Amino acid sequence: MKTILIFVSTLDGKVTKWGEPHVRLWSSHQNQDYYKKVWNESKLIVMGSNTFNADPSSPSPDHQLIIMTGHPDKYKSLEISGQIEFTNESTVELTARFKSKGYEQMLVVGGAHVAASFLKEQLIDELWLTFEPKIFGTGGNLVTDGKLDINLGLINCEKVNEQGTLITKYAVLKK
Numbered sequence: 001m002k003t004i005l006i007f008v009s010t011l012d013g014k015v016t017k018w019g020e021p022h023v024r025l026w027s028s029h030q031n032q033d034y035y036k037k038v039w040n041e042s043k044l045i046v047m048g049s050n051t052f053n054a055d056p057s058s059p060s061p062d063h064q065l066i067i068m069t070g071h072p073d074k075y076k077s078l079e080i081s082g083q084i085e086f087t088n089e090s091t092v093e094l095t096a097r098f099k100s101k102g103y104e105q106m107l108v109v110g111g112a113h114v115a116a117s118f119l120k121e122q123l124i125d126e127l128w129l130t131f132e133p134k135i136f137g138t139g140g141n142l143v144t145d146g147k148l149d150i151n152l153g154l155i156n157c158e159k160v161n162e163q164g165t166l167i168t169k170y171a172v173l174k175k
């Protein structure tokens with residue numbers, strides 16, 4: 001199973017603007033269209049509870065949404081079997097479960113806490129990162145604070161508008 005981490009970032013590595021959680025207020029239309037396409041094509045999508053709470057995703061029979069939380073009981077009323085699930089499994093357990101079920105791809109859509117958890121365990125195969133040509137100075141980072149040492153290799157880079165939004169794909173180089 002290939003595990004993909006997808007994010008949109010500014011040139012100074014911010015994934016949120018100041019204290020505002022809604023990414024679509026500043027990301028380009030081209031990136032939003034791309035993200036929607038990737039989302040619609042994904043059968044298995046994983047996110048952290050903060051990302052879910054910032055913009056709750058609607059369940060759909062087309063995908064299995066997995067929300068990582070230490071408090072799954074809090075969300076019991078929102079669960080729909082096969083569509084939306086809240087779990088306190090570790091990143092390792094979660095990955096092993098869906099790998100054994102035969103899923104070909106898992107899309108991890110953030111946020112920073114969840115990204116760091118997956119990267120720390122070397123569970124990410126590719127980073128699909130959009131660079132918006134902006135600088136915010138203050139905002140959330142791609143990963144939370146902590147020591148990581150990850151090398152990536154560029155697979156693809158596409159300039160998608162005049163301003164210079166870059167949609168990139170990187171492979172994580174495994175040690």
Ligand SMILES: NC(=O)c1ccc[n+]([C@@H]2O[C@H](COP(=O)([O-])OP(=O)(O)OC[C@H]3O[C@@H](n4cnc5c(N)ncnc54)[C@H](OP(=O)(O)O)[C@@H]3O)[C@@H](O)[C@H]2O)c1
Pocket residue numbers: 006007008009014015016020021022023047048049050051052054068069070071088089090091109110111112113114115117140
């Ligand atoms: N620019 C982008 O592409 C992008 C992408 C995604 C998100 N975002 C933004 O990022 C913000 C959220 O990011 P965030 O870093 O605060 O939160 P997050 O990674 O979405 O969620 C973190 C929370 O998930 C729960 N959790 C359970 N198991 C975990 C595990 N193994 N590892 C990590 N977390 C686990 C914990 O909360 P509980 O246990 O308390 O439930 C933890 O506090 C939002 O503002 C969102 O809009 C931006």
